[in-house]
Amino acid sequence: MKERPIRTTVIGSYPFPSWLEHASRDLDAFGRDEIAEMQDDAVIAAIHDQVSAGLDVITDGEQTRFDFNLSFYGYMEGISLESASPRRWGPPAHDQRGKHAITGEIRAPRGLGTVEEYERLKRLAPEGPVLKASVPGPFTMSGRLTPNDQYTDRYAITEAFVPIVRKEIEGLVAAGCREITVDEPSMSCYAYKEDTRRFVDIFNRTVEPVVGKCRLSTHLCFGNYKGHAVGYRRLKPMFPDFLDFAVDEMHVEMANREFAEIEMIGTIAERMDVAVGVIDVKSYYIETAEDVADRVRLCLEHAPADRLSVAPDCGLSQTARWAAKKKLRAMVEGADRVRDRR
Numbered sequence: 001m002k003e004r005p006i007r008t009t010v011i012g013s014y015p016f017p018s019w020l021e022h023a024s025r026d027l028d029a030f031g032r033d034e035i036a037e038m039q040d041d042a043v044i045a046a047i048h049d050q051v052s053a054g055l056d057v058i059t060d061g062e063q064t065r066f067d068f069n070l071s072f073y074g075y076m077e078g079i080s081l082e083s084a085s086p087r088r089w090g091p092p093a094h095d096q097r098g099k100h101a102i103t104g105e106i107r108a109p110r111g112l113g114t115v116e117e118y119e120r121l122k123r124l125a126p127e128g129p130v131l132k133a134s135v136p137g138p139f140t141m142s143g144r145l146t147p148n149d150q151y152t153d154r155y156a157i158t159e160a161f162v163p164i165v166r167k168e169i170e171g172l173v174a175a176g177c178r179e180i181t182v183d184e185p186s187m188s189c190y191a192y193k194e195d196t197r198r199f200v201d202i203f204n205r206t207v208e209p210v211v212g213k214c215r216l217s218t219h220l221c222f223g224n225y226k227g228h229a230v231g232y233r234r235l236k237p238m239f240p241d242f243l244d245f246a247v248d249e250m251h252v253e254m255a256n257r258e259f260a261e262i263e264m265i266g267t268i269a270e271r272m273d274v275a276v277g278v279i280d281v282k283s284y285y286i287e288t289a290e291d292v293a294d295r296v297r298l299c300l301e302h303a304p305a306d307r308l309s310v311a312p313d314c315g316l317s318q319t320a321r322w323a324a325k326k327k328l329r330a331m332v333e334g335a336d337r338v339r340d341r342r
């Protein structure tokens with residue numbers, strides 16, 4: 001069970017400090033110890049912002065994934081670095097991201113780095129908030145790789161990631177992590193055109209070894225790379241099949257869609273806890289605490305407080321840090337107002 005009604009949580013990512021982005025363009029200018037110190041400093045900044053906002057659940061803000069070699073794909077064997085961007089000019093969006101080529105057997109003998117991330121978070125975070133780790137799911141991971149003769153389509157690549165992600169979450173549980181999100185935004189983005197039963201099967205086989213051993217959740221959104229959506233932004237194609245996901249909490253994007261299909265959270269809450277996106281990470285309109293309180297009250301018309309968590313729509317990495325800070329504070333204050341009936 002979660003600790004309290006209307007708990008306040010986040011999706012994994014948080015904006016990088018400007019100095020980190022600047023430094024990551026020329027990492028060769030730094031020694032190994034300096035890079036390790038930089039990683040700690042960035043996580044300390046993300047922890048600080050989340051703790052001072054008053055969140056019940058925090059992450060490391062995915063602050064150490066700032067360089068290709070430090071990202072998941074940098075941990076992998078059997079792939080070669082991202083190909084040139086298919087579109088190099090014009091408005092920034094997901095179609096400017098190249099894909100990685102598969103050059104051998106897809107393996108991650110050293111894992112994907114999330115256990116080290118969790119150990120760092122545990123070392124640097126204060127007592128109090130729940131520490132959550134986020135791992136992308138196999139279908140989402142597969143989307144950045146180009147199929148070849150050995151892995152002939154996206155599902156074949158996905159299958160190669162199932163044991164890799166499974167091992168990662170088992171490692172997190174062994175390290176003492178009590179709350180894990182397996183992010184599968186690609187499943188929510190493409191539910192409208194793919195076999196949703198197949199998604200459920202992939203997801204549940206991935207998490208099977210840790211079910212009941214930690215609090216498991218998933219994050220379903222419609223894309224936020226460079227602040228853009230890529231999915232058909234409706235929950236309908238996912239349900240009822242996604243109710244069979246073996247998770248304790250399901251997160252859905254709502255604020256940016258102006259709470260369309262809000263009644264669906266009642267259906268989800270019959271099976272599991274539901275975390276609702278009440279903060280629009282794409283808009284620079286800064287929600288007030290009262291805006292948030294109104295949104296929480298709307299959620300309570302459909303789902304009971306002890307089943308409800310509130311969160312931003314997605315990770316905050318594509319939102320400026322000054323705005324992210326204000327939005328998180330408003331979210332916590334708004335949830336407090338409803339919980340305490342102020």
Ligand SMILES: [Zn+2]
Nearest residue numbers: 185221314315
């Ligand atoms: Zn998202």
